Amino acid sequence: MNKSILIIGACGQIGTELTLKLREINGEKAVIASDIHEGSNELMQSGPFELINAMDYDSILKVVEKYAINEVYLMAAMLSATGEKFPEKAWELNMNSLFNVLNLAKSGKIKKVFWPSSIAVFGPTTPKENTPQETVMEPSTVYGISKQAGERWCEYYFNKFGVDVRSIRYPGIISWKANPGGGTTDYAIEIFHKALQEGKYNSFLNKETKLPMMYIDDAIDATINIMDAKPEAIKIRSSYNLAGMSFTPHEVSEEIKKTIPNFEISYSPDFRQKIADSWPKSIDDSKAREDWGWNHKVDLEKMTTIMLENLSLKYDFNY
Incomplete structure (x- = not known):
């Protein structure tokens, strides 16, 4: 059966790059991008696009029937920091x-x-180091509560109705193509923009806040790999832990200084600090590695090089 894929929320940070990669693999006509508004020129010009409100069942059904869709990637969401400002909407x-x-x-x-x-x-009561696949989950944000509830519903629909739903728990995602999107881990994107624009950055998380992170290419590979895996390989139908690297604002700033020696960082923690403090420092993703062969490729050093090389072209920065 040929794939006919619908991506809902295709204009977001992960959605845009996921769409482009899936079009590269499956052909541009096989991947329908959709969102509540239009996206980048690259996204819009690379294949079909439909305006969809993710909360409108009928508008999704209409597109599913129009293109005979058989796979859906639901990437639409309100992220952690933004969700705290608009909890009911989130x-x-x-x-x-x-x-x-x-x-x-x-x-x-x-x-x-x-x-x-x-x-x-995960929440304040979750083990912080090498957070296990199965552990205490008492999220303290609306975003986290919705994701925890969503995991239970995914497992329920698989067990009760046989729905082939697959999920991974993304850490902070870092990309040079997309602007920060309202997440608590987005300092790790902002810091590169500010380093090249201003030579300094004021972090909204403190110096030693270690969080799990992942470069976008690894996140896209994991997403596609779990969807391509045989159904019997997917033994967890709530959501898989996923890990790449863990670092602090201080550690990434030191890595930046290897290329931009005069870069300066300061710290003014805001409401996002409390969110970050409730999250793990590192993740045990051995189940994903065992079940469907997950393996990350990009570490902190490599990620820093990629970010600076690409963003320096955007800002016409010579170093």
Whole structure:
């Protein structure tokens, strides 16, 4: 069966690059991008695009039927920091969009669903180092609460209705192509922009806040790999832990200084510090590695080189 893929929330940080990669693999006509607004020129010009409100079941169904969609990647969500400002809106978007897609699969309209969870499902009582796949989960943000609830619903729909839904818990995602999108880990993107624009950065997290991170290419590979895996390889139907690297604002600033020696960093923790303090410092993702062969490729040093090389072209920065 040929793949016909719909990406909901294709204009976001991960959605844009996921769309482009899937079009590269499957052909531009096989991958339908959608969002509530239009995206970048690169996204819009690389293949079909439909305007969809992720909370509107009928608008999703219309596109599914129009293109005979058999796989849906639901990337639409309101992230952690933004969600704390608009808690009811965050809950409504994050949960209703998931129900819409799960119910499409339940009714047989689509065959396979990808839905991303997050390290935000963990909370202050979760073990911080090498956070296990199965552990205490008491999230303290609306985003985390919605993701934890979503994991339970994904597992329920698999057990009760046989819905082939697959999920991974993303750590902080770093990319030079997309602007920061309202997440607590987004300092790790902002810092590179500010280093090249101003030579300094004021971090909203403190010096020693260690968080799990991942370069976008690894996140895209993991997303596609879990969807390509045989159903019997997917032994966890809530969501898999996923890890790449863990570092602090101080550590990434020291890495930047190897290229930009005069770079300066200061610290003014804001409300996002409390969110970050509730999250793990490092993740045990051995289950993903065992079950479907996950393996990351980019470490802190390599990621820093990639970010600076690409963003220096954007800002016409010579070093």
